[in-house]
Amino acid sequence: MTTASTSDAELVRQLDSLAQYFRPLEVPEPGELPRVQELCDLSDPFRADAAADELFVAAMREINAWHTLRNPLYGALWKEAGAPDMDSVGQVTELPYIHVNLFKRHALSSIADDAVALRLTSSGTGGEKTEIGFDAWSIGTAQRMDAWTMKALGLIDVERPANYLVLGYEPDPRLTMGAAHGLNELCDFAPVASVRHALRNTGDGHEFDPMGCVDTLLEFAKRAEPVRIVGFPALLHTVLERMGTMGVPPLRLPEGSLVLTGGGWKSHADRAIGRTEFRAGIERQLGIPDERIRDCYGSVEHCVPYIECAAHHFHVPVWARCVVRDVRTLEPVGYGDVGYLQFVSPFITALPAHSVLMADLGTLRPPGDCGIATPWFEVLGRAGVRRNRTCAVAAAELMEVR
Numbered sequence: 001m002t003t004a005s006t007s008d009a010e011l012v013r014q015l016d017s018l019a020q021y022f023r024p025l026e027v028p029e030p031g032e033l034p035r036v037q038e039l040c041d042l043s044d045p046f047r048a049d050a051a052a053d054e055l056f057v058a059a060m061r062e063i064n065a066w067h068t069l070r071n072p073l074y075g076a077l078w079k080e081a082g083a084p085d086m087d088s089v090g091q092v093t094e095l096p097y098i099h100v101n102l103f104k105r106h107a108l109s110s111i112a113d114d115a116v117a118l119r120l121t122s123s124g125t126g127g128e129k130t131e132i133g134f135d136a137w138s139i140g141t142a143q144r145m146d147a148w149t150m151k152a153l154g155l156i157d158v159e160r161p162a163n164y165l166v167l168g169y170e171p172d173p174r175l176t177m178g179a180a181h182g183l184n185e186l187c188d189f190a191p192v193a194s195v196r197h198a199l200r201n202t203g204d205g206h207e208f209d210p211m212g213c214v215d216t217l218l219e220f221a222k223r224a225e226p227v228r229i230v231g232f233p234a235l236l237h238t239v240l241e242r243m244g245t246m247g248v249p250p251l252r253l254p255e256g257s258l259v260l261t262g263g264g265w266k267s268h269a270d271r272a273i274g275r276t277e278f279r280a281g282i283e284r285q286l287g288i289p290d291e292r293i294r295d296c297y298g299s300v301e302h303c304v305p306y307i308e309c310a311a312h313h314f315h316v317p318v319w320a321r322c323v324v325r326d327v328r329t330l331e332p333v334g335y336g337d338v339g340y341l342q343f344v345s346p347f348i349t350a351l352p353a354h355s356v357l358m359a360d361l362g363t364l365r366p367p368g369d370c371g372i373a374t375p376w377f378e379v380l381g382r383a384g385v386r387r388n389r390t391c392a393v394a395a396a397e398l399m400e401v402r
Contacts, residue, residue, distance in 0.1 A: 021147035045317035063346035074352035161193035167231025170197035226256035252287030262296035313376035
């Protein structure tokens, strides 16, 4: 396990780093994308009104034109679909979309190579792998959305340093997985008192250390700082199981502690448990209350952040829309019906991932009684029997090394 302690000077630097997430950004071509700029500058992720809908429609028209002009594949899809236009937000279902698996097989960039600021992949070695080159606008805007969403949900704490257990990959300059990148960014939303990683960098790869994780939690429970546990749920479940096997009594981590999980159970689906049971186990063994246990949803192909509210709803933010499509006909279905999840957002200029059909099954719900005014969705599982190897699969496979 790696450990890093933080000096006062380092805390100041970390707070400055957090402020960078909220910095102003400019679209690549302001003359072509003024409404994209305006939409992505909205700082309230859960704004829901007619003006926001109109702005979303205008931004989608701009980004459709952007990718039609710069990406031959999307241009062909646009033409084949009859060059549909959008006059209302309800017409988002008429726009052409690309299945997420296509990004795993083809480079679909809409920018020149010299405009790429960061390359991320969706998995490790082996299996189908998405590799995406992001321009500074696309990755910067995704990070800013993440920060605004964390702030709106009350999950940023600039006052108290936290001890972090990262149930993910120890940093390695050779590691380009989007999940590894994202998990380490989650350590920016409260100053770091110390940080330890569950997947240790061995030089030839990464090795899961569940015993080290148990020792870390025992150590953190003795300290005054809140604990932030971020990472893959399958790894956390394994750590909790190991605590039970060892006879470790229930812990009560300090007030303000938080769990943020992301990624499914994938190759360890046979060991998966329901979200309610999972949260109950965390609360019972670690003393972290249910409302401080949140799941995150996203992908390297569609990196708009979806983070559960306190009622455990994945709300669709102002910068995106969610469509559910029937598994047989691919026609859009209504609230409560199960189908493929499709996500639409005009923020991304790097590639035509502004309308992506996912391999995940889910259902869309109207705004509920949690106080957030945007619709929310449930993720019900991965469709089909052929497994796509994702970051969560790669991480879960390391659980075999104990």
